[in-house]
Amino acid sequence: MNAPVGNQNLRREIPAGFLDALKSRFGERFSTAQSVCEHHGRDESPYPAMLPHGVVFVQTTEEVAWVARHCNDHKVPLIPYGAGSSLEGHILAVQGGISLDLSGMNQVLAVHPEDFTVTVQAGVTRKQLNEEIRDTGLFFPIDPGADASLGGMAATRASGTNAVRYGTMRENVMSLKVVTADGRVIETANRARKSSAGYDLTRVFVGSEGTLGIITEVTVRLYPQPEAVSAAICNFPTLDAAVQSVIEIIQMGVPIARVEFMDTAAVKAINAYSKLDLKESPLLLFEFHGSPSGVKEQAEVVQEITRGNGGMDFEWADRPEDRSRLWTARHNAYFAGLQLRPGCRASTTDVCVPISRLAECVSETAAELDLASFPYTIVGHVGDGNFHVLMLLDPDDPAQWEESEQLNRRLVERAIRMEGTCTGEHGVGLHKMEFMLAEHGRDALDLMAALKRAFDPHDILNPGKIIPPA
Structure with a gap:
């Protein structure tokens, strides 16, 4: 049993000599091995594996820029990869191409305790960051559960258990270093706590899920450890x-x-x-x-x-x-829930609603799930109106997958009807694309698509994600 992918699964042709050029440039840090591609071609979503043609393990922003230029010149898809913990199919190579593994970019670059900021490479994980700044008396509060990378957390606008007090990545990312589709390197802002200078490019890239640019460095806010x-x-x-x-x-x-x-x-x-x-x-x-x-x-x-x-x-x-x-x-x-039905495949979903509608949304959802043919759990960061449903499905029963999708669809429709959103923190990826029109409307989606074309005219950056086909 796997989630269907419709016409998204159309692999692009790779030009002759393209992979050889990557091998020549990166040596052992470029791989086309089946096991490596399989590792980078699946995440925690219920989708089948969608493998890249190869994987590049980068170590510097300059290397990322080189790969981006090379892919852009040859119109080859490029999918950023951090910790691989996404739940909605964000990192799947639906059109093939190159998986760009940023996990080796894991240096804490500059700690400014007097300003309550830190700058890290995109592959630094939240646990690693807090361990390295422990002696400063400060901490980074965004905690999505998984030991995700800061670059991935910024790209998906992650939040987690502390969001009710400290906010999400949207409120806590101050600046980014980003590589564009054609290999340019930009800084979206400086470290000043506020600015009125021009468009807010930081917020454009936070939550863009690797479709507009590749985040290589992140500057975030820190907070005093509570007494x-x-x-x-x-x-x-x-x-x-x-x-x-x-x-x-x-x-x-x-x-x-x-x-x-x-x-x-x-x-x-x-x-x-x-x-x-x-x-x-x-x-x-x-x-x-x-x-x-x-x-x-x-x-x-x-x-x-x-x-x-x-x-x-x-x-x-x-x-x-x-x-x-x-x-x-x-x-x-999540892993505990899987043990309720050994051998199952999980489908997870999340929504977020105004706090005043939370009880109604959770109760109606639970009442529907009680009638399902499979077990489920509900957990949530309910302090900000966000909750998650884990549906435990028989991998050999396609009917259960379809039932779970219908339940998910009704849940999302319920949340949007209550002036909420189809996803509070999982992100859109593949799984939530079909709900973008209902949530945002055609004019807003057309504007998003125009932004995508302006930033990435050859559609190489994580193609087939976020914006549904018109």
Whole structure:
């Protein structure tokens, strides 16, 4: 069972001598080996593998520019590759071409603690960054769960568990170094905290998923490590009660750092996978940051709200090792879910709605999923209205794939009807393209397509993604 790809799977012809030129330039850092191409031709999406013709392992911006010029001259697709953790088919070589592996560009280039900024190469991962800046007393808060690369996180406008307090990559990327389709190298901004000088090119490239340019360096904001951190779990009798509590907490203006939701199936999966003994009912996982008195005050307000919705007493995790265990378990919810149905293939989806419509959207979605022929879990960064559905499908049953797609379609239509979006953080890739027209309208899509043509006239940069065929 694999997701269909329609007419997107049209491999381009590679000109004679093209691959030889790459081999001559990069030697062992260019590979056409089947195993290497297979590794770079699949991600965590349910799509079948779509292999590039070859993979280049680059180490500098200058090398990226050379590859881009070479591909542009010969109209060969070029797909940036970071950690390979995408969920919507972002890195698949739907038209063949070259996979550009940036994982070797993994240097922290400049830390400016007095300005609360750091500049890194695109292949630096979030865990690596926080480890290297630990002694500064600062940290980078964007945490999508997977140990993704900063370049990939910028390209997909990633967010994660801390977004409710610290924002997403959109708010935290200050500047980028980008290689254009024809091999030019540009800086989108300087390190000043604000600017009124010209178009905001940084925001154009953040979220462009490798279709407008190749990010090679990222400058991001840092934050002081909080003086006090505390985490707590609160169980609820119903899904509605848990989600309603989140809505009231946000509307009260409580500066909570993280608030994550898990339905009963997700809690059961995490207990089994991570060897925990959480009460198996809908729950919220909170984290509070601030001064000791501030954390205490936040927790008291949140406890009062949750009790008003039938929430049970908090179970606290104050020690760093206990918090780490809880959050690691939450981040492993995807892999834990897979264990609910051994041998299954997962289809994941996410939407984001205004916080006032969250309870309604989650409840209607769960009611539909309860009637499905396969198991599912729901988890979410519900503090910002974003939740995820994991559908566990029989890989030998095409009917289940079609059923899951129909459920996904109705979920997205529901979110858009509630003035939300088809994806809060997964990105568009292949899987969400069909919903772009409903969300944005034809005129906006035409403008996006015109931007794509202006930046990439030969359509070599990650072709077949984001913008559906007219």
